[in-house]
Amino acid sequence: MDAAMRGDARKETPRSRLLAAALALYSRHGVNGTSLQMIADRLGVTKAAVYHQFRSKDAILLALLEPLVSDMREVVERAECERTRTAQVESVLTGVIDLAVRHREVSALMQADPAVPALHASQSDSAALSERIGQLLLGPDPEPGRLISVAMLGSALMMTGKNPKLAAVEDEELRRQMLVAARRLLGLRSRG
Amino acid sequence: MDAAMRGDARKETPRSRLLAAALALYSRHGVNGTSLQMIADRLGVTKAAVYHQFRSKDAILLALLEPLVSDMREVVERAECERTRTAQVESVLTGVIDLAVRHREVSALMQADPAVPALHASQSDSAALSERIGQLLLGPDPEPGRLISVAMLGSALMMTGKNPKLAAVEDEELRRQMLVAARRLLGLRSRG
DNA sequence: GTCTATAGTAGGATAGAC
DNA sequence: GTCTATCCTACTATAGAC
Structure with missing residues (x-):
């Protein structure tokens, strides 16, 4: 299996190639800045061929976001089952970092592209999951300092993977360093 | 002077009202997701009236970004004059946080909207300023951990002001708490 | 400074042949 | 699964009256 397709597709199907092309363009130009014509051109086909794979833009x-949303749901549900605050924070922190590293580009898209809330308004709702993640990190009755640290952490975790300077950093290394930095940001002790 | 217009406009001109409407829509829907018709509708005028104030979208x-870019340039140039690494980091950190808080919505727009790099490719170039800010925070020959902390900090600083949960937080409080959190993230001692 | 009207283009989406 | 051809809508932008 090629290294570039880890995680998104087991086989090189027309569908998976289309999704990869769309993700690259969405990341660079935004969803609203990308036309079906641009996707078709990148694949060397016509718009009609794109519509054969997906019924709409x-x-x-939705297909691009689905694996990430699915992983987010799993992370949130697992964390909410923990019984101490410390364990909840630990669980959600490692879970979100893992997911942000595995789905680097899609995470940034979900966090920053205005087309995502517009879409999910009537759909499976990534916004609600982000909200639950925020609550887990905040805990009950947070001080302003905590509120602000967690807000900063949210942007940092989801957006960092897209940074071109980190493109060459291995997943494993990125995960480890992000976890260390996130703990510092929240004022948690590094685990011995 | 009304509190809502601090920093962007001394008088309530048609131009300043238009910019405020555009910024609100750009923040919510993205630049590419906002049409001139939407801006005109929000002001209760027609598209032609918009074109009387600005020759193009x-x-x-550009007019929205200009005050932020100008402040960024000032911050970068001041920091680059400092002679020790510590003073450079201190200067750029306080400067960027101050600017991110004062221009909350525009900062997030510049950081996240794909229309901004597309525009500045041929213009005054906010990308180069962001690059110089990154260099000041990184220093020469950074370890991977530092690279990743600084990448996280960049997203965090520019995006946090847009967070709706922080809308009620006063500028002064937000600035102070962001500075404390940023120092923790970078592993700096709080100033005594 | 705002309007009506319109040009010209590009967008998403569909029909039907191969 | 991909094509050509087309529909309809919305977009940016301009011209010219008030």
Whole structure:
């Protein structure tokens, strides 16, 4: 299996190639800045061929987000089962970092692209999951300092993977360093 | 002077009202997701009236970014004059946080909207300023851990002000708490 | 400074042949 | 699964009246 397709596709299907092309363009130009014509051109086909794979432009975005949303749901549900605050924070922190590193580009897309909330308004709702993640990190009745640290952490975790300077950093290394930095940001002790 | 217009406009001109409307829509829907019709509708006028104030859609975005870019340039140039690494980091950190708080929505727009790099490719170039800010924070020959902390900090600083949960937080409080959190993230001692 | 009207283009999406 | 051809809508932008 090629290294570039880890995690998104087991086989090189027309569908998976289309999704990869769309993700690259969405990351660079934004969803609203990318036309179906641009996607088709990148694949060397016509728009009609794109419509054979997906019934609409929204369907492409949904398909791109689906694996991330699914992983987010799993992370949130697992963390919410923990019984101490410390364990909840620990669980959600490692879970979100893992997911942000595995889905680097899609995470940034979900965090920053205005087309995502517009789409999920009537859909499976990534916003609610982000909200639950925030609550887990905040805990009950947070001080302003905590509120602000957690807000900063949210942007940092989801957006960092897209940074071109980190493109060459291995997943494992990136995960480890992000976890250390996130603990510092929240004022947690590094685990011995 | 009304509290809502601090920093962007001394008088309530048609131009300043237009910029405020555009910024609100750009923040919510993205630049590419906002049409001139939407801006005109929000002001209760027609598109032609918008074109009387700005010759193109790009010109509106440029006018919105200009005060932030100008402040960024000032911050970078001041920091680059400092002679010790510690003083450079201190200067750029306080400067960027101050600017990110004063221009909360525009900062997030510049950081996250794909229309901004597309525009500045041929313009005054905010990308080069961001690059210089990154260099000041990184220093020469950074370890991977530092590279990743600084990448996280960059997203965090520019995006945090847009967080709706922090809308009620006063500028002064937000600035102070962001500075404390940023120091923790970078592993700096709080100033005594 | 705002309007009506319109040009010219590009967008998402569909129909039907191969 | 990909094509050509087309529909309809929305977009940016301009011209010219008030």
